[in-house]
Amino acid sequence: MADPLIVKICGIKTYDMLEVAIAAGADMVGFMHFPRSPRHVSVDELSGLISAARGRIQTCVVLVNPDNSSVAEVAAFGPDWIQLHGPESPHRVEAIRGEAGVEIMKALPIGSAEDVAHVAGFAAVADRVLLDAKPPKGADRPGGLGEAFDWSLLEALDPSVPFMLSGGLTPDNVADAIARVKPLGVDVSSGVERAPGVKDKKLIEAFIRNARAAV
C-alpha cells in the first residue's frame, strides 16, 4: 500500500489556526522563525505553540541559514523537525543534523535542471527534502512567496528520492500537483491565507480536503 500523503500547513502564528489545522487533519504544522517573514513568530511564541501542539501534530520550525546558537535555542523547545530554508550546504545540513537532535528537512529551490541534479546530494544528508520554487532575484525572503515552479522539471529527479512539494500550492491546484508530481507530501503557506501572514480556516480545510481526495 502507498504511504499516506503528508500534509503540512506552514506559517502558523496563532493558537486558533493551530487548532484549525489539527481539526482539519493536517499531519504537520510549520512555524516561521525569520524576522523578514510576514509569518515570523518570536522564540517565546514558538515555545508556546510547540508545547500546545506536542503529541497532537508534528511540528516544524523553519529557519534560514541559522547559526549554531539559533539551532540550539529552537531545538531546546522540542520540535519534531527543523526546516532549513536558506543556502545551507550539504556539509552544513549534516552538521546541524548532528547537533540539533531533531529531524532535518532541507528546502531546495528548483528553477532549472541543474537545481534538480543537486537534490540527491542533499537527500543523502537530510531526513527529508522539500522542493520549492526558486525565489526571483531581489526577493526579500527565500520562500513563502506563493510562486509555483515548473513541476515537469522533476521528471529528471532520481525516483528513489522521496520529497515533499511546496511553492504556490493552493486548494485549487493541489490535486493536480499530487497527480502529476507524486510527492511524499505537500506544504502550503500563502495559498491558505487571505492576506500575507493571515491564515484562513476555510482555505486550510479546502486544501486538506482536496489533497486527501487526490490520493
Ligand SMILES: O=C(O)c1ccccc1N[C@@H]1O[C@H](COP(=O)(O)O)[C@@H](O)[C@H]1O
Ligand atoms: O513563509 C515565509 O515567509 C518564508 C520565509 C522564508 C523561508 C521560507 C518561507 N516559507 C516557506 O516557503 C514554502 C512555500 O510557501 P508558499 O506556499 O509558496 O507560500 C513553504 O515551505 C513555506 O513554509
